Amino acid sequence: MKDSFLINNSYGKSLYSKIKDLSIIDYHNHLSLEALKKNTAFTDIYDLWIAPDPYKHRAMRMCGVEEKYITGNADCRDKFLKWCETLPKLVGGPLYHWSRMEIEFLLGSEDFSWNDDDLYERLNTHLQKNNVTPRSLLNKFNVQFNCPCASLIDDISFCTENPSLAPSLRGDDIVCPSLDFINKLERITNIKISDLASFEKAVQARLNDFYKIGCRFTDHALDNGFTYFEDDGLNNTRFINLLSGKIIHNDMERLSSHILVKLAENYSRVGFVMQLHIGAQRATSTRLRDVAGKAGGYAAIGNSVDINSLTKFLDDVDLSYKLPKIVLFTLNPSDNAMISVLAGSYSQDGVKGLITQGPAWWWCDHKQGIENMLENWSSFGVFSNFIGMTTDSRSFLSFVRHDYFRRILCNWLGEKKEKGEIFENEKELYLIAEKICYINAKEI
Ligand SMILES: [Zn+2]
Secondary structure, eight states, rough: OOOTOOOOOHHHHHHHHHHHHEEEEEHHHHHHHHHHHHOOOOOOHHIIIIIOOHHHHHHHHHHTOOOOTTTTTSSHHHHHHHHHHHHHGGTTSSHHHHHHHHHHHHTTOOOOTTOOHHHHHHHHHHHHHTTHHHHHHHHHHTTEEEEEEEESSOOOGGGGOOOTTTTTOOOHHHHHHHHHHHHHHHHTTTTTOSHHHHHHHHHHHHHHHHTTTTTTTTEEEETOOOOOOOHHHHHHHHHHHHHTOOHHHHHHHHHHHHHHHHHHHHHHHOOOEEEEEEEOOOOOOOHHHHHHOSSSSOOOOOOOOOOHHHHHHHHHTTTTTTEEEEEEEESSSSGHHHHHHHHHHGOOOOOSEEEEOOOOOOGSSHHHHHHHHHHHHHHSSSSGGGGOOOOOOSSSTTTTHHHHHHHHHHHHHHHHHHHOOOSOOOHHHHHHHIIIIIOOOOOO
């Protein structure tokens, strides 16, 4: 993309020229560890660009494209053409921008149009000629540290071969464990799980394994409806009921609250950052879930977070001085101010940025959402503590979103500098941008 894309002022353009090539630290995404391990070359642009991207599937559905051209059994070429037909309709939106950036990045050229008759063949020839693999893409994007999420029971041995790769621990199945999860955890750790204490022991053992292979980030979904229950001393009984398949729904919620507190304390012990992704409404269309699977691009934004639950959870962990570093992601924009302010309510002696707000996430990851987040966090939080961008994506081409974020950040800082609202000189401004695009994520 031209260096001026999304940047309309000279300070911003100058700043962008200095930070655009910084390495990428992507501290949470959904890339396939299996695909990284196999590193099979992509031979069809549909498999690389469209199949793993539920955002694109959603947009096509909204434009009336039949499902057979989205996740169905139509030819890859026909599916590609349907996506190219859809793109001009999305003018101004993030997919419109990202898709252009993705293909320009891949080809290293701006010389193409979605209407080109031979674009599909040209892209496939490019893939085949250049042996484009998952790992070659990461190298080309200059990704220094890549954190695909993995469950506590997943095979993570492959990560030991690659110092730039470590899983981001997906903790939801620890907090709400199934019998299958518990059985697998027993097998992996060789720890017999017969009560809550032995479950915690097995979890701790596995957390240590994750730490040893470089894991530093964890992730929990606090979806719409997250409710926190204080410990009432009955959670061991509830866990034993779970083991015998007799736990009732309300008891599971109470047990989950207890496990979440214990996990946060353990993350603090091990030195993991706890990411809380707050406010998704995942259960929308049952029909689409059947068609497209549980991450098929039909989720929505949930209600505003139950702030009493969130504050009580943080307080219970804070009382024992065991809060880990926490990054709070908000999906409902109406939560932004509330969460930014809350982040400053648990500061500990001598600790910088113990709790921060994360970047604009999922449905808010676009120009307007990123600008809102920058305004929000600078107004209510401490701007220079901002951890910066992560893709949270399933696609190997989504790293262009770091470039997208960097452009919007430089434009935003440059505008403020031009208006006389920022007093730092260009060198000092660069140091702030460098922290947000790279150093804060590296040092957290
Ligand atoms: Zn995620």
